[in-house]
Amino acid sequence: MSVSNKRRNTIDYDVTIVGGGMVGLALAARLAPLDLSIAIVEPKPVQLQWPENDIDQRVSAITGASQELFQSVGAWQHIKDSEKSAYERMVVWDGESTRGEIEFDAGLIAEPNLGHIIENRVLRRALYQSVEAQRNIEWLCPQKCQSVEYHEEYAELTLGSDERLKSRLLVAADGAFSWLRKASGIGLKQQAYGHKAIVCTIKTEESHLSTAWQRFDHDGPLAFLPLADEHTCSIVWSVKEECANELLQLPAEEFTERLSQRFEQRLGKVSLLSEVVAFPLFERTTEQMVAERLALIGDAAHTIHPLAGQGVNLGFADAVELVKAIENSLQRDADIGAKHRLRPFERARKTDTKNMQLAMMGFKQLFEQEVPMIQMARSYGLALTNRHPVLKQKLIRQAMGI
Secondary structure: OEEOOOOOOOEEEEEEEEOOOHHHHHHHHHHOOOOOOEEEEOOOOOOOOOOOOOOOOOEEEEOHHHHHHHHHOOOHHHOOHHHEEEEOEEEEEEOOOOOOEEEEEHHHHOOOOOEEEEEHHHHHHHHHHHHOOOOOEEEEOOOOEEEEEEOOOOEEEEEOOOOEEEEEEEEEOOOOOOHHHHHOOOOEEEEEEEEEEEEEEEEEOOOOOOEEEEEEOOOOOEEEEEOOOOOEEEEEEEEEHHHHHHHHOOOHHHHHHHHHHHOOOOOOOEEEOOOOEEEEEEEEEEOOOEEOOEEEOHHHOEEOOHHHOOHHHHHHHHHHHHHHHHHHHHHOOOOOOOHHHHHHHHHHHHHHHHHHHHHHHHHHHHHHOOOHHHHHHHHHHHHHHHOOHHHHHHHHHHHHOO
């Protein structure tokens, strides 16, 4: 990967990716083998190293499909064994029932695991390392975007340094508050979940048993995600905003006591290993994922509730599908930035994303119900599903994207 420090008036690229986070880098890595010139515009450098005992609360649950993407672009090899935590089981239960529980086991589908929990900074570093040696990719960092103009045959992006990039295709991979999406006039539908996600890293008295644990109740889901150390978990506690604000005001000991109680002490006593942070949750969907000379991927195109840990995996799937559309255009010697050539990507991803958003909203609303009959039906539904291995196999494969 070449690094630009020179000021030039005009630079021509086939594809310019605005956003060098996990999804933007994954797209660049997947595009690298193609005969294309690629630029990545990113304001924040990639963190390549950190203190040995440093803890990052931001983690992702990487599915089998996303792991295949990382392996195909040579990024998986840059993740040390100590930096990834495979989980072999997932236990989900209704905290307001004595029988509503379901367990998923990788052995049911003859797979070694159901996925991996990995820090976001590790994923980003690995993807960066997989593309840094690519001669057809230019890393423009730190750089911010200033303006964008669309023309018939190209899009022109002006950077804060006054450099101007002409590209056949621009890709917005710059997150939920995407500058490129706004500057391009792409509309956004947004719906608040009414939840905040509380995130921190904890030490547990009992081993997590390489299991992802998730408890539901009317306040929201609580997930314990296993990390490499068997007594360390990353938690995502999604609760109603007023409840979250109350929890954030508690002293550390009171917070961990409430956390342990809500988790029914399944892993014994817990203690904090990091600060506690929170952020509001929204379902976001762009009115369109493509326009002339433009495609949107990842959080720039959609966000969902984190209760199933599918957010970044949807973004990686966007990247894979967009590359398919670009490859199809190249095979036909067609314009990779033409809107009609990008339509297959949009159709495929909008369907999958909408289905996932509907499922997440449905789960949230189902478990918020405090009506006894609904709670009873919910409990029996989980217990009944748990007794049907064929249905569980199907659910596991869907969740893993395989």
